Amino acid sequence: MVLAAGRGERMRPLTDSCPKPLLKVQGQPLLHWHLQALARAGVSRVVINTAWLAQAIVDQVGDHFPRQAGPVGNTHTESSAPLAVTYSHEGRDFGGALETAGGICRALPLLCPSPAAADVFWVLAGDVFVPGFDFAPQAVQRFAASSALAHLWLVPNPAHNPRGDFGLDAASGLALNLPPGDSRPRWTYATIGLYRGALFAPPWCAVPAGNPLGVKAALAPLLRAAMDRGRVSAELYTGPWTDVGTPQRLTELNAGFA
DSSP: OEEOOOOOGGGTTGGGTSOGGGSEETTEEHHHHHHHHHHHTTOOEEEEEEOTTHHHHHHHHOSEEOOOOOOTTOOOOOOOOOEEEEEEEHHHHHSSOOHHHHHHHHHHHHHSOSTTSOOEEEEEETTEEOTTOOOOHHHHHHHHTSSOSEEEEEEOOOTTOTTOSBEEETTTTEEEOOOTTOOSOOBEEEEEEEEEGGGGSTTTOOSOTTOTTOOOOOSHHHHHHHHHTTOEEEEEOOSOOEEOOSHHHHHHHHTTOO
């Protein structure tokens, strides 16, 4: 699932007429970078949630995204079939974005269409630029074989989030919900992770699958509760990563690009 429903207030006026995931970074929309990487990794279906300027995203991406050859060493599939794309239209159905957990709950019937289907799926923000990230099938397999409800990728803290989000226990590979005053290092959640549908069901989440009432719900409280029970794993990613949250960051990413 690619999260693409946000208004992008901090990116105004750029996002007054263009949804943030369609802003161009180094020659192509942010969203395309994600879809190309997912396609190279062998992913066959993607759900995109929308709200602000949803039709622009649908018009740009359509129902099928062409699969392209990836860099040597980063291609996991030889399939030429395009990536199938479906949409969860939060703006159309409820008048606005449902926040991260609310949006995932809304899309859950699309992500886990039947009890027999695997309930493991990627979730990633449509407004981060992470050109070297590999959505490796091996990572999915390791996660599916574990008892974790989520596996998060953490990054070194950027200037706009100097205190970080979560701790990481190197010995166990568990993400840590560190209490205030704990001196252990915190890292920033890259907004890339693997999830099980079970995290979005009781006892962790009270919003029913499909979120028929359009309840807004944040993701962090679910993650912190699961961390407290040792059910969230994590790893550190040190490759290039940018939260494209301001026009300045977008300008810096595009500086010198012809």
